[in-house]
Amino acid sequence: MSKTREIHLVRRPNGILALADFSVAEANVPATGDGEVKVQTLIMSVDPYMRTRLNADQALNAPLLGGGIGRVVESRNPKFQEGQLVRQGVGFREVHVTDGKALSPLVRDPALPLSVYMHALGGTGITAYGGLLEIGKLKDGEQVVVSTAGGAVGSVVAQIAKIKGCHVVGLTGTDEKAAWLRDVARLDAVINYKTQNLPDALKAAAPKGIDVYFENVGGAQLDAALPLMNVHGRVPVCGMISTYNGGGEGVRNLFNMIYKRVRMEGFVATDFAHLNAAFVSDMTGWLKAGKIKYEETVLNGFERAPEALIGLFEGKNTGKMLIHVAD
Numbered sequence: 331m332s333k334t335r336e337i338h339l340v341r342r343p344n345g346i347l348a349l350a351d352f353s354v355a356e357a358n359v360p361a362t363g364d365g366e367v368k369v370q371t372l373i374m375s376v377d378p379y380m381r382t383r384l385n386a387d388q389a390l391n392a393p394l395l396g397g398g399i400g401r402v403v404e405s406r407n408p409k410f411q412e413g414q415l416v417r418q419g420v421g422f423r424e425v426h427v428t429d430g431k432a433l434s435p436l437v438r439d440p441a442l443p444l445s446v447y448m449h450a451l452g453g454t455g456i457t458a459y460g461g462l463l464e465i466g467k468l469k470d471g472e473q474v475v476v477s478t479a480g481g482a483v484g485s486v487v488a489q490i491a492k493i494k495g496c497h498v499v500g501l502t503g504t505d506e507k508a509a510w511l512r513d514v515a516r517l518d519a520v521i522n523y524k525t526q527n528l529p530d531a532l533k534a535a536a537p538k539g540i541d542v543y544f545e546n547v548g549g550a551q552l553d554a555a556l557p558l559m560n561v562h563g564r565v566p567v568c569g570m571i572s573t574y575n576g577g578g579e580g581v582r583n584l585f586n587m588i589y590k591r592v593r594m595e596g597f598v599a600t601d602f603a604h605l606n607a608a609f610v611s612d613m614t615g616w617l618k619a620g621k622i623k624y625e626e627t628v629l630n631g632f633e634r635a636p637e638a639l640i641g642l643f644e645g646k647n648t649g650k651m652l653i654h655v656a657d
């Protein structure tokens with residue numbers, strides 16, 4: 331029996347994550363039985379939601395819940411062929427044997443790199459697309475503010491809004507991400523919330539107010555956006571990463587929703603399955619036409635997944651945080 335590796339949570343985190351909360355554990359790879367496939371993981375997706383599972387839902391000493399792309403290396407299941415690429419939701423495991431229920435065939439456009447199926451053409455991309463267009467009800471030419479604009483979801487939201495002719499302001503935490511958003515993604519204004527006075531800078535950057543504030547952070551950023559919302563403004567609530575480690579700042583400005591008739595609405599990516607065909611068609615076209623640009627922060631090596639997850643909460647990624655496991 332051959333050996334493989336898994337990323338485990340070994341203790342419940344206390345606030346900010348530590349490397350010692352995780353281990354790289356050795357595991358056996360069983361023989362591939364009838365109806366089963368053996369899959370080699372190629373790329374793993376590292377996502378903020380994973381942190382929210384660690385306090386209770388994630389089992390200790392078991393593979394960390396997470397998704398990625400793999401290649402079928404052995405198949406005794408007629409639905410899968412050897413060499414086939416699959417999206418997998420099987421936890422952070424280098425090689426695994428499965429009945430295939432958590433796998434879906436990946437249909438790839440040969441003109442695009444495989445990794446884009448982990449972000450712009452993957453879960454974060456459809457989150458951005460559905461969150462902005464369906465929940466945010468974006469209209470052409472509106473005034474838009476996007477938090478974590480230099481990240482996987484935010485960078486796509488901001489650029490879709492630009493494609494729709496909107497005035498787009500991005501919020502981010504480093505000057506490097508701010509430069510990318512200004513110079514490459516062509517946003518109208520960018521604010522480094524760590525070095526600038528956010529309420530003042532946002533007021534100056536959004537002189538016509540805000541029709542859509544795309545919420546990824548919560549706390550102080552939501553508080554800065556609320557007083558600037560226009561009548562019938564929308565706040566699609568995608569995430570609140572400032573709260574995931576516990577703590578975070580309270581929100582005091584919600585009363586602005588009343589007279590401005592602001593609508594806030596949460597959603598999850600799986601709500602947008604009905605948009606998938608339109609999303610894939612639009613996003614493939616935008617990527618090929620260079621209308622959506624992207625960055626990736628790729629750590630090489632399966633064992634670096636804990637470092638990558640911790641890095642998300644330190645703002646270490648520009649664009650999508652990924653682990654490269656194998657070619």
Ligand SMILES: NC(=O)c1ccc[n+]([C@@H]2O[C@H](COP(=O)([O-])OP(=O)(O)OC[C@H]3O[C@@H](n4cnc5c(N)ncnc54)[C@H](OP(=O)(O)O)[C@@H]3O)[C@@H](O)[C@H]2O)c1
Pocket residue numbers: 377378379453454457478479480481482483484501502503504507546547567568569570571572573597598599600642643644645646647648649650651
């Ligand atoms: N609803 C859904 O289905 C769904 C799906 C995917 C993602 N999301 C949510 O969308 C948001 C972005 O996810 P993503 O995958 O695109 O991650 P990401 O933006 O690529 O990476 C996380 C970024 O968040 C920022 N950040 C970290 N801690 C922060 C804090 N305390 N305060 C403010 N900013 C902080 C950092 O950027 P800076 O350097 O700019 O601070 C970091 O790079 C998250 O809230 C996530 O939970 C929701």
